[in-house]
Amino acid sequence: MENIILLGATGSVGSSVLDIIRTYPKRFSLYGFTSWSNIDKTVALIKEFSPKYVVLKEKHDSLPLLFPKVEFMYGEEGLKYICQISDAPTVVSALLGMNGFIPALETLNHGKKLIIANKEALVSGGKFLQESAKKYGGSIIPLDSEHLALFDLIRGKQKQEIKELVLTASGGPFLYRDIDARITKKEVLKHPTWNMGASITVGSALMINKGLEVIEAMRLFDLPENQIKVLVHPQSLVHGAISTIGGHWHLLASPADMRYPALHALFYPETPFEAPFGEYDPTLKSLEFFEPDYNKFPLLALSRQVAREDGLLPTVLCAVMEVVIEQFLQDNIAFHKIPDIFQEIIQEYPNITNPEIEEILIADKKAKILTLERITYKGNDLR
Numbered sequence: 001m002e003n004i005i006l007l008g009a010t011g012s013v014g015s016s017v018l019d020i021i022r023t024y025p026k027r028f029s030l031y032g033f034t035s036w037s038n039i040d041k042t043v044a045l046i047k048e049f050s051p052k053y054v055v056l057k058e059k060h061d062s063l064p065l066l067f068p069k070v071e072f073m074y075g076e077e078g079l080k081y082i083c084q085i086s087d088a089p090t091v092v093s094a095l096l097g098m099n100g101f102i103p104a105l106e107t108l109n110h111g112k113k114l115i116i117a118n119k120e121a122l123v124s125g126g127k128f129l130q131e132s133a134k135k136y137g138g139s140i141i142p143l144d145s146e147h148l149a150l151f152d153l154i155r156g157k158q159k160q161e162i163k164e165l166v167l168t169a170s171g172g173p174f175l176y177r178d179i180d181a182r183i184t185k186k187e188v189l190k191h192p193t194w195n196m197g198a199s200i201t202v203g204s205a206l207m208i209n210k211g212l213e214v215i216e217a218m219r220l221f222d223l224p225e226n227q228i229k230v231l232v233h234p235q236s237l238v239h240g241a242i243s244t245i246g247g248h249w250h251l252l253a254s255p256a257d258m259r260y261p262a263l264h265a266l267f268y269p270e271t272p273f274e275a276p277f278g279e280y281d282p283t284l285k286s287l288e289f290f291e292p293d294y295n296k297f298p299l300l301a302l303s304r305q306v307a308r309e310d311g312l313l314p315t316v317l318c319a320v321m322e323v324v325i326e327q328f329l330q331d332n333i334a335f336h337k338i339p340d341i342f343q344e345i346i347q348e349y350p351n352i353t354n355p356e357i358e359e360i361l362i363a364d365k366k367a368k369i370l371t372l373e374r375i376t377y378k379g380n381d382l383r
């Protein structure tokens with residue numbers, strides 16, 4: 001039995017991971033989890049999984065009375081502590097945003113296995129996560145569908161054999177539509193192929209999500225930006241591909257459902273012995289692949305520039321994204337005006353090479369304040 005700590009159990013990726021734990025109760029046990037503000041779901045999960053540890057944003061006096069056997073912890077300290085628990089060798093991070101960085105680092109500083117969907121932590125602090133994994137004997141297994149596909153395809157291959165890694169992108173809801181003032185929030189939140197949390201759905205419509213995934217792949221596979229290609233693949237069935245110097249292409253396909261990468265990541269290094277959620281049927285749909293339109297999706301181009309310049313800019317990119325998406329969801333900025341804010345902040349932010357952890361954490365905070373101030377200052381011009 002493998003004891004699992006799940007960070008972000010009440011979110012979209014969290015619920016896919018819970019489905020795996022539910023499906024294999026003899027193999028995995030939910031030893032502890034973190035939620036944040038969703039108390040109803042937290043109560044339901046405690047009843048179903050009887051965990052030993054639960055972390056919430058803040059104290060709720062009724063919960064320790066309702067569940068006296070559970071140890072409750074709170075806030076950022078709780079998040080850090082739950083990653084250290086020695087009885088649980090595996091931590092799955094389905095946290096959103098830079099909040100996931102310190103818990104991921106804490107997990108690896110304790111020599112554990114980190115299964116990670118939280119791309120902002122990898123993009124901003126991936127170098128430190130890799131260093132910690134090496135130093136303390138931990139491991140990093142990606143959970144994002146594209147990166148899990150690449151992780152699987154690369155297995156057993158030498159780095160010199162790899163010519164290019166390919167991340168596929170659905171193209172989002174505006175692949176075949178102009179991006180202009182007529183776009184509504186409802187349209188942005190209607191992803192054509194994936195059912196995901198609101199934040200990543202907006203990020204996918206902008207294709208900034210794919211830009212972050214390019215940097216995520218650089219961190220995970222230690223390859224430069226120009227070896228990581230993005231191809232639009234509207235069917236979202238092939239998640240990643242690699243081309244080798246010998247001219248072979250290897251593609252990995254499965255349905256667009258986060259339970260597939262979750263299943264494979266949790267079973268790794270073993271291969272799952274069955275496919276409990278069905279399989280990809282190659283006779284169902286033809287597969288298309290084509291180059292993205294970098295003019296129509298300028299944030300994909302900007303992310304590539306940020307990837308090349310590196311330093312603090314990946315952190316700034318994530319920070320701007322967190323704030324801008326939140327402001328978009330609160331109707332404070334129109335969808336088609338979002339790229340301008342990114343361009344402004346990235347161009348203005350003073351970059352440095354090889355930042356330390358502390359400098360990254362400060363840049364995250366500063367860039368968030370700067371972005372919020374800019375959006376507030378521009379007010380109606382952005383709506």
Ligand SMILES: NC(=O)c1ccc[n+]([C@@H]2O[C@H](COP(=O)([O-])OP(=O)(O)OC[C@H]3O[C@@H](n4cnc5c(N)ncnc54)[C@H](OP(=O)(O)O)[C@@H]3O)[C@@H](O)[C@H]2O)c1
Nearest residue numbers: 008009010011012013035036037038095117118119196197
């Ligand atoms: N959704 C997908 O299909 C998908 C696919 C690939 C990769 N990813 C990546 O996976 C990550 C999670 O995405 P998601 O869509 O699952 O997000 P989500 O649905 O918004 O879930 C976020 C989780 O984090 C918790 N949370 C919120 N604020 C927090 C804070 N300040 N500190 C600690 N916990 C906090 C939430 O708790 P409460 O709900 O209780 O407040 C929830 O459990 C992102 O980095 C995303 O890019 C997502």
